Amino acid sequence: MGSSTSPPDPATPKRQFRGIWLATVANLDWPSRPGLTPAAQQAELRGWLDLARRLRCNAVVVQVRPAADALWPSPYEPWSAVLTGGQGGHPGYDPLGFLVTEAHARNLELHAWFNPYRIANHADPGRLVADHPARRNPDWVVAYAGRLYYDPGIPAVRSFVQDAMLDAVTHYDIDAVHWDDYFYPYPVAGQAFADHATFARYGAGFGSVEAWRRHNVDRLVEQMSDRLRAVKPWVRFGISPFGIWRNATTDPLGSRTAGLQSYDAIHADTRHWVREQWVDYVAPQLYWHLGHPAADYAELVRWWSETVSGTTVELIVGQSTYRAGAAGQDPAWQNPAELSRHLHLHRAYPQVRGDLQFSAKDVRADRLGAVSRLVAEHYSRPALAPVAAGRGGTPAPGTAPPPPAVTAAVRTPTGVRLDWLPAPGSTPTAYAVYRLAGTDAADPTMLDDARHLLAAVRATGAGDSYADATAAAGSAYTYLVTALDRQHRESPPGPARVLTAGSDAFSVIVDNDTPGGFTASAAWGTSRWSAGRYGADYRYTTAQPVSDPAWFTVTVPATGNYRVEVWHPAASGYHPGAPHLVQTTTGLVTRPVDQRADGGRWRELGVFPLAAGRRPVVGVSRWAPAGGHIIADAVRLTRVP
Known part of the structure; x- marks a missing residue:
């Protein structure tokens, strides 16, 4: 094929974040109910991870601290009741450890989802286990709208919740820390969040309780960012805020919308976090349809794209998959194309690096075939996760590993089996496998999109392999394998391995720019x-x-x-x-x-x-x-x- 070039296909991007939220609070997604046996919980979890792989996702965001509790043996907080039905009950295995192993075996990034301040979805401290931190420190607790929360204005609370979350970071090989939109609770008419005594103690120098509350949330985000970087700088930090920061009618920097303003309602200055680059990615919950009169999806994509521009913060869009085909939703959500139309819009905004679907049970339900349509039109090929830029412009540690060497390409009754070895002394995290038709495929731009990407597979630390079940018997192919580090930097391909038509003979191509060749x-x-x-x-x-x-x-x-x-x-x-x-x-x-x-x-x-x-x-x-x-x-x- 020589040196001909072709532009990348926007329908098959090589880099695209594709994730699913898996919620555990109130057993929303997993476990399906409390009290399942360890084997049943593990089987359900494998099923969710297998679903993510079938849909060609590359990440799962799993809630591991739903309400001041834990899905791992935490020294700070009790076992979550979603596991056994009783708070503090040992589930008989380590769910987070199991989750890390199973997700990585499928080469799925694991973003550990934590809720910083929610204690319970009820207002009775007596229902918490006796040694719960909220019972040991009752002055930390605020009851509001039938629920219990930690008071974000108390410095000791901010320090404690960070310690509790960082315990999981320290002891498990997670890929990211993920927070949702719950900081101060959403306002309920006629009820006040009772933190005025805390304001009197810690709010000196602030002109209003609202400004002080925003400062408290800012400090939580900034401190967690700094501490995470100090503990494991390669672990990313992402937040999924409410989709509207402020309306332009209130603030000229805001979006052309007319909805609840997270800056004012829950004291979350999300734009500030992005501009300060305290986070690696932001995943705003843009849970409205195209053309919504108060919050047009297209306007919010534009606003968030402008907000991340000039920063290293990636924009990942939170999608309301739960609305598609659901009863009681706006008529727009009865159109099976609505979700897919969102991703078509993204092609005009290079700042959008991918999507996150809420939530897993709705992805699996696939009402109206909306998810199937999205996958067919936008996830037809696998995709590598975006390269992690490094928070605040600081380069993330490590570089792309050297290319691997394919040791065998053998025809089997079910396709072609590839085997390869990492370069001596290198420790890749994963590999990308490409297949090109014919034996003269030399155009380097063929790897600029995912048209020829077969799969990304997790490295085992020794020899690795891939079974190409889609290879046609007797066809000629050129296979290429690259190595990826944990920041998703990709090596050049190793020497090409060629299968000639009707043969399984060894064949290899070495170009003048083949590393080491x-x-x-x-x-x-x-x-x-x-x-x-x-x-x-x-x-x-x-x-x-x-x-x-x-x-x-x-x-x-x-x-x-x-x-x-x-x-x-x-x-x-x-x-x-x-x-x-x-x-x-x-x-x-x-x-x-x-x-x-x-x-x-x-x-x-x-x-x-x-x-x-x-x-x-x-x-x-x-x-x-x-x-x-x-x-x-x-x-x-x-x-x-």
């Missing part, structure tokens, strides 16, 4: 001038009577006979007899190649006996009479019977 001195320049090149560029030099070959290094899997082919662009000013060298089991063999013609395709040098192992196998020499540039571009080795 090509070496040349400074006398070899780099060019993109010729259109018939393989990949992005090629190397060139002048003929000189010096020993200065460029070498292509190949891992030969077994001693045997191999067909050796070379690829080069062609031009009248190239050399008529460029010397090509092959290291065979019987010595060095030289073959001249006329590079003035027949470029942009594979040209056979011959079949040669090669020894097993990794070494420079094919070289292009400069030792030739004057006569034009000598080109080194790509080689292909194929084992023959």
Whole structure:
């Protein structure tokens, strides 16, 4: 295919956050009811994670601290009642530990979802376990609208809830800390949040209780951001706020909406958190339809896109999947295309990096086929998670690992099995597997979107594999595998592995820019001038009577006979007899190649006996009479019977 390029397909983005909220509070999603056996709870959880994979999601956001309790053995708070039906009851296993293992086995990011201040969905402290922190510290507690909350204005409370959440960060390999929109409670008409004594004690210097409350929430966000970075800087911090910050009629910086203002109602200055870059991502709950008279979805996407612009904060949109096809919703939600239309709109806003569906049971219900339609139109291919930029512009630790080496591509009764090894000394988190039709697929832009992405699979720490069940029997394919670190940085692909039509013979391609696969001195320049090149560029030099070959290094899997082919662009000013060298089991063999013609395709040098192992196998020499540039571009080795 040479060097032709094609623009990325917006329908198959290579990078896109795709997540599902899995709520545990009140057993909304999981466990389906309290008191299930450990085996039943685990089976349900596996089912949810399998659903996420089937829908080609790459993340789950699971509520692990629904109400001042825990889904892990916390030294700070009791076991959650959603597990056993009784607060403090041991569930017989470690749910968070199990969740981390199972999510990562499916290469799903695990965002641990915490609610900072909610204590209980009732107002009776006596129903809490005797050693509950809220009972040990009754002055921390405010009863409001039939529920119990920790008082956000007390510094000791802010410190405690952070300690409780960071315990999970410290002891488990989670990928992100996630908060929803509950800070100060949503207002209820005729009721006041009883924190005026706290304001009198801690509110000096503030002109109003509202400004002081916003300060309290700001401090919680900023402190958690700093502490999280100090404990595990690679763990991301995301918040999912109410979708409206302020209306433009109240504040010119606000959105053209007429709804509840989170800045004023629950004292959450979400715009400030984004502009200060205290968070890695923001996932506003844009739970309105396109054209809503008070809160138009399109207007809110515009506003949030502008809000994150110029920051490192990713914008992920919280989707009201629960509305689609549900009784009592606006007529717009009876249109099975409404959710999909949201994602079509996102294509005009590059700041939108993905979506988060609320909640899991509604995703599974798929009323009106709305979720199936969204998946068919927007999740038709897998996608890698966006690269984590590093909070506040600070580079996240680590770099992309070096590329892996594919050790086998074997046809099986059900498709093709690929095996590979990480580069020596590297520890990738995951791998991306690509498949291109044919054996001459060299266009690097083919990896710019997900059209050729088969899967992203979790690294095991040793040899890894992937079963391509969609490979057609007898078809020719080129497979590429890249390595990813935990920030989702991607290596260049390792040497291509080729399956020729009707054969499972070993075949590998090494380009001049294959990491670790090509070496040349400074006398070899780099060019993109010729259109018939393989990949992005090629190397060139002048003929000189010096020993200065460029070498292509190949891992030969077994001693045997191999067909050796070379690829080069062609031009009248190239050399008529460029010397090509092959290291065979019987010595060095030289073959001249006329590079003035027949470029942009594979040209056979011959079949040669090669020894097993990794070494420079094919070289292009400069030792030739004057006569034009000598080109080194790509080689292909194929084992023959």
